[in-house]
Amino acid sequence: MGASGSGKTSMRSLIFSNNPASLTARLGATIDVEQNHVRFLGDLILNLWDCGGQDAFMDSYLTTQRSTIFQHVGVMIYVFDVETRGMSKDLEYYRECLEGLQQFSPDAAIFLLVHKMDLAREPKNTTFDKKKKELQEASGEASVTVFGTSIYDESLYKAWSSIVHTLIPNAAVLSKHLTTFAGACSATEVILFERTTFLVIATSSPLSPPGQSGSPVDDIDAHQLDPTRYERTSELIKAFKHSCSRVREEFHSLEMELHNFTAVLDEMTKNTYVLIIVHDPTIETAALKLNIRMARRKFE
Ligand code: GTP
Numbered sequence: 001m002g003a004s005g006s007g008k009t010s011m012r013s014l015i016f017s018n019n020p021a022s023l024t025a026r027l028g029a030t031i032d033v034e035q036n037h038v039r040f041l042g043d044l045i046l047n048l049w050d051c052g053g054q055d056a057f058m059d060s061y062l063t064t065q066r067s068t069i070f071q072h073v074g075v076m077i078y079v080f081d082v083e084t085r086g087m088s089k090d091l092e093y094y095r096e097c098l099e100g101l102q103q104f105s106p107d108a109a110i111f112l113l114v115h116k117m118d119l120a121r122e123p124k125n126t127t128f129d130k131k132k133k134e135l136q137e138a139s140g141e142a143s144v145t146v147f148g149t150s151i152y153d154e155s156l157y158k159a160w161s162s163i164v165h166t167l168i169p170n171a172a173v174l175s176k177h178l179t180t181f182a183g184a185c186s187a188t189e190v191i192l193f194e195r196t197t198f199l200v201i202a203t204s205s206p207l208s209p210p211g212q213s214g215s216p217v218d219d220i221d222a223h224q225l226d227p228t229r230y231e232r233t234s235e236l237i238k239a240f241k242h243s244c245s246r247v248r249e250e251f252h253s254l255e256m257e258l259h260n261f262t263a264v265l266d267e268m269t270k271n272t273y274v275l276i277i278v279h280d281p282t283i284e285t286a287a288l289k290l291n292i293r294m295a296r297r298k299f300e
Helices: 008-015 019-024 057-062 068-072 089-105 126-137 153-167 171-184 216-223 229-246 286-300
Strands: 033-040 044-051 075-081 111-113 144-148 189-194 200-203 254-257 264-269 272-278
Touching: 008 019, 008 044, 008 153, 033 057, 033 126, 044 057, 044 153, 057 068, 057 089, 068 089, 068 272, 075 089, 075 153, 089 126, 111 126, 111 153, 126 144, 144 153, 171 189, 171 286, 189 229, 200 229, 254 286, 264 286, 272 286
Parallel strands: 075 111, 111 144
Antiparallel strands: 033 044, 189 200, 189 272, 254 264, 264 272
């Protein structure tokens, strides 16, 4: 949901159709609702509704189509253009959408994206904090998660990974298995990505209790991993896959041996890729690839 021109179809086209940001300028306005079905992890299908934001459509979603639009919603994502001149109207529609959601899907999660952050006139942090406060106030009692996003950097992947994560029923179990797998590989960290979108589905470490010597959490602290590493990896691999397709090659796997760490990215299951990060120089990439092969059945 969100006003016309706020960038909803652009983000969908980047994340789910693998188009580059430069092509989004050619997108026309969405007429009514466009539905996408994206297969995620075996039987899990993400049903994505892109609701055209022109006033006539918004009015119809809130009246005649109300029960169709707001029924069985898992997550509502409302997109706000950071430099919009029509914020009061945006907020009015947003509040009405919240009411629709409260009526038909009271358990739905709510994500608010302050989008086109690359166009923010003031420093990004100041702008985002101000907008976040404004949106939280407008949300009243509703619990909302706010992200600042732009199609021109990795911020979009951070937001969408978090959105998709809330929809995965067994995310905690996956995380636990990944932590066991990380231990078996002597890895600092293991990350599972969805195959087509390259969104992060689960990561190894978070479930390990901090403070235990040798736990992945300690290792991560010791190696001072960048907090934006997940979304940056998603963005980089997507760009690399795009380059591969331009020369009619298909992306299969990636191995990197640098002076202080080794990384292996390979298919884990039909719908996922796994990335293993190892800081121990004695661990061979061939051993990591063998471990992935052996773990496949467990993760299918
Ligand atoms: P409706 O279909 O009418 O509801 O609009 P929409 O919300 O789907 O907007 P759309 O995705 O068509 O984007 C409108 C314009 O915003 C396009 O020209 C995009 O290139 C541009 N745009 C989208 N995201 C960004 C962004 O993060 N930064 C900048 N600078 N421009 C963006």
